[in-house]
Amino acid sequence: MAAAVELEGVNVTFGDFVAVRDANLVIEPGEFFSFLGPSGCGKTTLLRTISGFIEPTHGTVRIGGQDMKGIGPNKRPTALIFQNLALFPMMTVAENIGYGLRVRGVPRHERDEKVKNLLIQVALSEHGHKRVSELSGGQKQRVAIARALAVEPSVLLLDEPLSALDLKLRQHMRAELRAIQKRVGITFIYITHDQGEALTMSDRIAVMNAGVIEQVGDGRAVYAEPRTPFVASFVGENNSIRGRVTEVSDGMATMDTSLGILRGRNPIGIAPGDEALLFVRPEAMQLHANGSTVGFEGEALDVSYEGSVTHVTLRVRTGQKMMATVHAGAGVALPVAGENLHVGFQPGDGLLLHRPASA
Amino acid sequence: MSGASGLYVVIGLPLIVALLFFALAWFDRRFGIETGPGFFQRNGLVIGLYLVLSVGFWAFFIIVLPQLAMVDMSFRPKLPPAQMGGPRDLYTLENYRYFLFGSTTSTENWNWLHIKAFFLTIFVSIAITILNFAICYPLAFHMAQSSTTARLRVLLLLLIIPYWVNEILRAFAFRVLLSTSGIVNQALLGSGLVAEPVDFLGADVGLYMGLSYAYLLMMIFPLFNAIESLDKNQIEAARDLGAPWWHIHAYVVMPHAKPGIASGCTLVFMLCAGALAAPLVLGGPRTLWFTPIVYDRFYQAFNWPQGAAYAFILLVTCVMFVLLMLKAFKLSLGEITR
Numbered sequence: 001m002a003a004a005v006e007l008e009g010v011n012v013t014f015g016d017f018v019a020v021r022d023a024n025l026v027i028e029p030g031e032f033f034s035f036l037g038p039s040g041c042g043k044t045t046l047l048r049t050i051s052g053f054i055e056p057t058h059g060t061v062r063i064g065g066q067d068m069k070g071i072g073p074n075k076r077p078t079a080l081i082f083q084n085l086a087l088f089p090m091m092t093v094a095e096n097i098g099y100g101l102r103v104r105g106v107p108r109h110e111r112d113e114k115v116k117n118l119l120i121q122v123a124l125s126e127h128g129h130k131r132v133s134e135l136s137g138g139q140k141q142r143v144a145i146a147r148a149l150a151v152e153p154s155v156l157l158l159d160e161p162l163s164a165l166d167l168k169l170r171q172h173m174r175a176e177l178r179a180i181q182k183r184v185g186i187t188f189i190y191i192t193h194d195q196g197e198a199l200t201m202s203d204r205i206a207v208m209n210a211g212v213i214e215q216v217g218d219g220r221a222v223y224a225e226p227r228t229p230f231v232a233s234f235v236g237e238n239n240s241i242r243g244r245v246t247e248v249s250d251g252m253a254t255m256d257t258s259l260g261i262l263r264g265r266n267p268i269g270i271a272p273g274d275e276a277l278l279f280v281r282p283e284a285m286q287l288h289a290n291g292s293t294v295g296f297e298g299e300a301l302d303v304s305y306e307g308s309v310t311h312v313t314l315r316v317r318t319g320q321k322m323m324a325t326v327h328a329g330a331g332v333a334l335p336v337a338g339e340n341l342h343v344g345f346q347p348g349d350g351l352l353l354h355r356p357a358s359a
Numbered sequence: 360m361s362g363a364s365g366l367y368v369v370i371g372l373p374l375i376v377a378l379l380f381f382a383l384a385w386f387d388r389r390f391g392i393e394t395g396p397g398f399f400q401r402n403g404l405v406i407g408l409y410l411v412l413s414v415g416f417w418a419f420f421i422i423v424l425p426q427l428a429m430v431d432m433s434f435r436p437k438l439p440p441a442q443m444g445g446p447r448d449l450y451t452l453e454n455y456r457y458f459l460f461g462s463t464t465s466t467e468n469w470n471w472l473h474i475k476a477f478f479l480t481i482f483v484s485i486a487i488t489i490l491n492f493a494i495c496y497p498l499a500f501h502m503a504q505s506s507t508t509a510r511l512r513v514l515l516l517l518l519i520i521p522y523w524v525n526e527i528l529r530a531f532a533f534r535v536l537l538s539t540s541g542i543v544n545q546a547l548l549g550s551g552l553v554a555e556p557v558d559f560l561g562a563d564v565g566l567y568m569g570l571s572y573a574y575l576l577m578m579i580f581p582l583f584n585a586i587e588s589l590d591k592n593q594i595e596a597a598r599d600l601g602a603p604w605w606h607i608h609a610y611v612v613m614p615h616a617k618p619g620i621a622s623g624c625t626l627v628f629m630l631c632a633g634a635l636a637a638p639l640v641l642g643g644p645r646t647l648w649f650t651p652i653v654y655d656r657f658y659q660a661f662n663w664p665q666g667a668a669y670a671f672i673l674l675v676t677c678v679m680f681v682l683l684m685l686k687a688f689k690l691s692l693g694e695i696t697r
Contacts, residue, residue: 074599083592088611
């Protein structure tokens with residue numbers, strides 16, 4: 001079976017600006033795939049390239065194994081859900097959903113039947129006759145989904161469709177989107193800058209930065225096994241410590257830093273003598289270190305208690321600030337602001353990555 | 360308008376209008392609290408008074424009174440000044456009768472000359488409105504949706520600058536351009552496309568060109584404003600759902616731009632039907648446009664009541680036509696000003 005979407009050496013440039021650089025990617029049929037990155041990283045450009053609004057400067061986009069070169073957005077088997085939804089305000093909800101079918105010349109009774117089914121699917125069967133402006137935010141969202149699904153696309157593209165909703169509704173819509181995707185079984189390609197959205201919904205995530213796809217993998221992989229410093233610090237909170245690798249053995253490495261000798265995993269094989277960054281997640285930081293950890297001294301600057309967890313901001317000897325998270329439990333002592341702590345982590349929780357030239 | 364009754368009208372009506380405005384302002388001040396501060400509270404007494412008086416004056420003296428005077432005049436016979444307001448100055452339909460039958464007394468024969476000119480004016484105005492829309496819509500769409508800011512500025516300037524030239528001068532320029540020895544004919548003759556000069560002016564090509572050109576901006580700007588407010592994503596959404604370009608225009612852009620289309624078409628139609636300079640300068644010898652006939656009633660026949668009747672017929676017909684069209688396209692009068 002051909003891949004749902006295949007990108008091969010896709011480059012998109014606007015004048016001198018490179019929006020997407022050498023994107024190579026295979027998205028499988030039925031996959032919920034997310035592009036995650038900060039605004040301006042090129043993820044929307046990539047989405048518009050897949051949907052056909054932008055032709056790649058170089059490279060090939062294949063959908064269902066077919067080269068899409070020269071095929072306009074109206075002829076591609078994709079449907080796009082816009083960030084602002086772009087529902088047609090002068091049409092009713094039913095007319096909105098049926099628009100793609102009307103364009104295709106589907107006879108009226110058949111169209112009505114299909115629209116009715118879609119309205120039931122998105123739980124809006126009572127609202128077909130209403131104007132779009134009469135609906136709530138979540139309902140509009142569902143109309144947009146139904147309108148896109150009506151044309152039976154093989155790939156549904158979603159451009160941050162939840163960003164306009166409030167937190168509660170957003171969380172509800174996450175689950176709903178995921179459920180819809182499971183039900184209809186088509187490929188969803190989802191664009192977001194919100195790592196929570198990407199992690200909870202996606203089968204796989206591509207993390208993008210400055211036009212480059214930095215890493216592709218499932219949620220666990222991009223969170224627990226980041227392969228670039230950008231992915232390590234963009235997906236979830238992370239502490240980073242600069243240093244020089246002194247010794248490498250058994251996938252572990254020892255590093256000389258201004259905070260002392262530290263150890264961590266070395267999955268990408270950094271050689272002794274190289275400059276590197278050591279990443280430690282806040283939840284891996286132990287405030288009362290013992291023999292099995294490597295560590296350093298730090299002062300608690302701020303302690304913010306959130307019930308199940310407590311976030312501690314630390315200042316270490318070099319002046320750098322670090323985050324530590326303490327999970328609530330019986331007998332767990334919470335630090336107070338100003339307290340001097342011996343902070344440490346298990347070497348297995350440290351992760352060494354190449355230090356980029358700029359950092 | 361005559362004697363004492365005329366004086367009552369001139370003094371009394373403005374008074375009534377001013378009182379009406381005061382009543383409105385008072386009502387607003389008295390009951391406006393629920394919906395926010397009242398009219399005078401919002402604007403202060405001085406500015407409030409100024410607004411009431413100036414708008415009242417403008418509405419009455421500039422708009423209502425002259426029209427009323429013309430309507431009144433159109434129902435009176437043509438009399439020497441000495442007999443005005445005298446016993447023979449009675450309301451009559453003879454001016455309207457003249458338009459239909461070419462005589463103030465008999466109803467034997469139809470006044471085909473004027474009736475034909477009247478309908479020609481209406482139909483050609485409709486045709487020019489449609490032509491103007493066809494020319495302006497693509498341009499307005501380009502300006503509003505796909506042009507860069509820099510190009511938009513240039514386009515706007517190019518559109519506006521020609522209108523610095525006075526309308527009559529522009530009409531004469533068309534005449535020079537299109538005359539039998541004009542540049543267009545010379546080019547056609549020189550290239551061997553025609554053996555004899557084409558009589559553009561006699562065939563009214565000049566008139567139609569001049570009229571279309573004269574009111575181009577009246578069409579472009581309402582269209583531009585209306586289309587500009589359309590979210591670009593809607594066009595893309597329609598395209599993404601598989602719509603061909605004409606479908607997007609017919610079912611997404613035009614429904615959105617309907618108020619703009621209506622206001623542009625209304626303006627062009629009204630101005631065309633009432634145009635005087637272009638028909639006078641560019642009209643062919645066999646074409647009798649209606650507005651020059653009205654002009655002739657006033658200044659050639661020195662029959663002001665008849666001229667007033669003719670003008671009133673044109674005005675009422677145009678207004679009726681526009682209202683009918685708005686009704687047909689399910690638009691309210693308020694919407695076209697958006």
